[in-house]
Amino acid sequence: MVPLSWYLFLSAALFSIGLYGVLARKNVIAILLGIELMLNAANINLVSFWRYGSTAQMGGQVFAIIVFAVAAAEVAVGLALVIAVYRTRKTLTADELDLMKW
Amino acid sequence: MTTETLIWLLPLPPLLAFFVIVLFTNKNKALSHTIAVGAATLSWLGSMVVFVTTLGVEHFGEHVFNSSLNWLPTGDTFLKIGVLIDPLGAVTLFFVAWTILMIFIYSVGYHNFGQPAGEHDRPGLAPHGATVIDEQGHKHAVLSVEPMYSRFFAFIGLFAFGMYTLVISDNLLTMFVGWEIMGLCSYLLIGFWFAKPSARAAGIKAFMTTRVGDVFMLLGIVYLYWATGTLSFREIFRPEVLSDLAETITPIFGLSAAGLIAILLFIGTIGKSAQWPLHIWLPDAMEGPTPVSAMIHAATMVSAGVYAVLRMFPLLTAGWQGHGLTPEMSVVAFIGTFTAIFAATIALAQNDIKKVLAYSTISQLGFMIAALGMGAYVAAAFHLVTHAFFKALLFLGSGSVIHGMEHGVLHTGNHHLDPQDMMNMGGLRKKMPVTFWTFLMGGLALSGFPLVTAGFWSKDEILADAFAHGHWTILITLSLAALMTAFYTMRQITLTFLGEARTQEAEHAHETPWTMTLPLVILAIFAVSYGWVGIPEQFPGLGGLIPNWFHNFVGATLLEHPEAVAFSWIPLGISLVVALGGLGLGWLVYKDHKAGQPDPLQKAIGPLYLFLQNKWFFDEFYNFFVVKPVIWLSAVFTSLWMDKGLIDGILHFIAKTPIWIGDFLRNKFDKPFINEFIGDGTAAVFQKAGHELRYTQTGRIQSYLIVSASFLIVLAAVLAYLFLA
Amino acid sequence: MTAEQIIFFLTAALILVSALMVVTTRNLVHAALWLIATLFGGAVLFATLDAAFLAVVQVVVYIGAIAIMFIFVVMLTRRDLLAKASQTNAGWPWAALVAIGTLAGLVFLSGQMPNAGAQKAALVGDPLVALSTALVSPDAYVLAFEVASIMLLAALVGAVYIANRK
Secondary structure (H helix, E strand, O other): OOOHHHHHHHHHHHHHHHHHHHHHEOEHHHHHHHHHHHHHHHHHHHHHHHHHOOOOOOHHHHHHHHHHHHHHHHHHHHHHHHHHHHHHHOOOEHHHOOOOOO | OOHHHHHHHOOHHHHHHHHHHHHOOOOOHHHHHHHHHHHHHHHHHHHHHHHHHHHOOOOOOOOOEEEEEEEEEEOOEEEEEEEEEOHHHHHHHHHHHHHHHHHHHHHHHHOOOOOOOOOOOOOOOOOOOEEEEOOOOOEEEEOOOOOOHHHHHHHHHHHHHHHHHHHHEOEHHHHHHHHHHHHHHHHHHHOOOOOOHHHHHHHHHHHHHHHHHHHHHHHHHHHHHHHHOOOEHHHHOOHHHHHHHHHOEOOOOOOEHHHHHHHHHHHHHHHHOOOOOOOOHHHHHHHOOHHHHHHHHHHOHHHHHHHHHHHOHHHHOOOOOOOOOOHHHHHHHHHHHHHHHHHHHHHHOOOEHHHHHHHHHHHHHHHHHHHHHHOOHHHHHHHHHHHHHHHHHHHHHHHHHHHHHHHHHHHHOOOOOOOOEHHHOOOHHHHOHHHHHHHHHHHHHHHOOOOOOHHHHHHHHHHHHHHHOOOHHHHHHHHHHHHHHHHHHHHHHHHHOOOOOOOHHHHOOOOOOHHHHHHHHHHHHHHHHHHHHHOOOOOOOOEOOEOOHHHHHHHOOOOOOOOOOOOOHHHHHHHHHHHHHHHHHHHHHHOOOOOOOOOHHHHHHOHHHHHHHOHHHHHHHHHHHHHHHHHHHHHHHHHHHHHHHHHHHHHHHHHHHHHHHHHHHHHHHHHHHHHHHHHHHHHHHHHHHHHHHHHHOOOOHHHHHHHHHHHHHHHHHHHHHHHHO | OOHHHHHHHHHHHHHHHHHHHHHHOOOHHHHHHHHHHHHHHHHHHHHHOOOHHHHHHHHHHHHHHHHHHHHHHHHHOHHHHOOOOOOEOOOHHHHHHHHHHHHHHHHHHHHHOOOOOOOOOOOOOOHHHHHHHHHHOOOOOHHHHHHHHHHHHHHHHHHHHHHOOO
16 A cells, blocks of 8 residues: 555655756756646645545645646746747846846 | 201212213313313302301311211111211311312313314324414414313313212211222323323322222221221210220230221321322322322322321320320321421422422422321311412412423424423513412412411421420421422422523413413412411411411311410521521522523532432332332233143143043044944945845846755754754 | 555656656757656556546646647747757756755655555545535635636736737
8 A cells, every 4th residue: 555655755756856957957948847847746745635634625636726727827927938038038048047137 | 958968969060070071071072171160160169158157157176067877787787978077177178179170170271172173183192282374374383172171071070079078078988988089080190191101100100009008098997997896987086985996005016006097097198198108109190181280199189198197186196195206196207207308309309390399299298297297286287278279379380381381382393392391491470470470479388488378377387386395306307398398499480480581482482371370360369368367376466366267176176176386486487597598599599590501409419419300219219129029920920920831731731631532532442443443344344245245146046046945945944843843 | 565556656756757857858858758758647646546637637738738838839949959058057066955955854744744654545425526516616616716717817818918029
């Protein structure tokens, strides 16, 4: 039988990997990919807790669905921004988008 | 209006004149002199009414006019002030009123009222003459009017107030008040022409010298008040009080209290009446205008000194049995006698017409003081009155002469000639007859010309008293002084009026206006006739025809009416010899004196002449031993060393310390530590921090995220440790 | 080792390996494809957890829409398509550190959970019916559902606006 902790560890690992991707990648699209991984980890976490807790309580799944919606919205807006930025700045390297600096 | 009320009012008109002139009419010369002369006339009128009233009172000595008020509350009692007119006061009031009025009228002419203002005249300097162009276009120099005309009348008005106050006062306090007011006016009037340095110096000298006397007088007044609890004459001169004072022995020279007080008060008189050794101010006081010399320094203020001794006579003679002088009386007699002969010798060698008269005044006052020292009350009072009249006359006459000489100086234009030097005069009897005759009468009165002059009667009485009481030294000394008096007086008259004019200026002198000659005439009348009220009863021939009114009247002032001196031919003979001899000698020696010749006296007494001319070098003596040390004390010791050096030094030190502390705090603490270290340092730290830390704002979102994630981990760890452990 | 556990391990391995590849591969298209793999693994996981609806939604929405959108955008921004230089930036050690720290923290906290070793609970009724009822029931989560819809609308409008060539 799979205890809850395995799922939690998994989601933790996925989250960390996503975090690493966000922090360490040059390309902004790669950063957004990392964010997706993190959201996914959150979803796995939520559903695990639903399944290993009170299954009559649908809050867990509903939360996961909302997270889907949020992820979708965020990706949409984010990629739109990426396109807009690419059009004006001709670059997708995060390090080069540093106008708000000292 | 009662007589007492009238007496209270006597000093007020001149005082009001002073205030009105000072405050309102200073610019208007005519109005000022009218107010002043009017005030003097009012006081004169009041004085005459009072005098005539006193004549009508039977036994006036016992029924004097007295009125007093409670003034200062002193514990349970009051210090009273008031007025008193007894016989002495009445005769004094008589001559004071007359001389003051005459001098006020004289001043109008003396200061050339009606003349044009001089072009070079300034207030503070004597008038210099004005240029007048007549119808033909010729320029004449004429006498110019005094620029400070009204001020003069204001001052003499104040002075008259002081003198009247002194005469009518019934207590030492108001007498002293009048005394001091006159001292102030003397200073103001001697230094009237204040732009002249010698006048300023003379004013200060007069004030300082009389001040020395006044300090001792004040000590005497204080001691008297302490001993008796009152300052009122009527209360002090009660027999019980006097004998009590006479019996108390003080530790000072073993004098009785009465004697000590009398000596202290007498020192005031030494100062005021210019007796030796405080005589030095009177000759210098001749710097003032001649009416001032006449009034203050001949007739009234110096007489006030003698008047004070006359008033305090009961105190002076407390304990005197009638034979042999008490110590205090000896002191007084000595001072008077010495002064008489001392001043007479100096007068012999003076060439300035006013200086001769100044020394003459000192000498005659010495006569009066000597008489008082001998106990000759009536003789001293008599000589006081007659002297006031003829000395005022002589001074006013000399002023007239000087004016005449100034006419001559303006005519010739030689401003280097001294119009007061008798050696430049001569023959003025022809040019100034009224002045000559009146001056002659005054001079004869001064010399004691027998029978027809007042001076004869009064001086003779003093010598008779000296003879009768056996004071041989005093008799001989005073006789010698009288001889010298006659000599120098005739010298003066001869050099000035007789013979021929020795200079061009004397040739062109002419008589002065009526405002100046009328007072001379009136005073001459008194100088001649006043003596006849005091003819001794035992005098051969004339005595007994009219009673000796003066002796009876004034003698009644004292508690014990003094007896008349027995008649003797010896003092009369001495009087005649010295008077006529001196006059004759003086005329003989000087009648042919020509211009440029040396004084015959110089040949006669040789080096002694220089000694006399320089006033026995007393001024130089005082200057060296008194004046210079005092100036050193004030300028060097007190001002330079103590005040500037010590006290200012302490203050500067006290000032320097906070300044040093402030500097120290500022430079060693405030600036480096607070300003730089804390203030600038904080700013620098923040600036550096900002300078370094700004690089954290990379603009790169990933670095921001790394930072916030790290912090989040750390925070979570901390919270976990806190809440889960 | 039960079948469940084996399936779990395999799925977990798929997910993790794919995720690692997502964050390390230089070629962005490859990264997007590896993301698809990860998402697929996630769907499988949902299935094992009896959240059938979510598994399907994951495939349809995440893979079918979002991942495809990623590929579209990658295509549209072609310049960086060619992976020449390294795709990790200079601060990657710090990133690694943070990631490991996060992992450690999360693992620790997960271990602290009281029901960490719990087994699956019993299913009550049909999860799908219960889910649909919960989504539209006024007593349940209809508000969240509607708000999410509006948020999607806003995001849609916003994205169109931002990406629009002016």
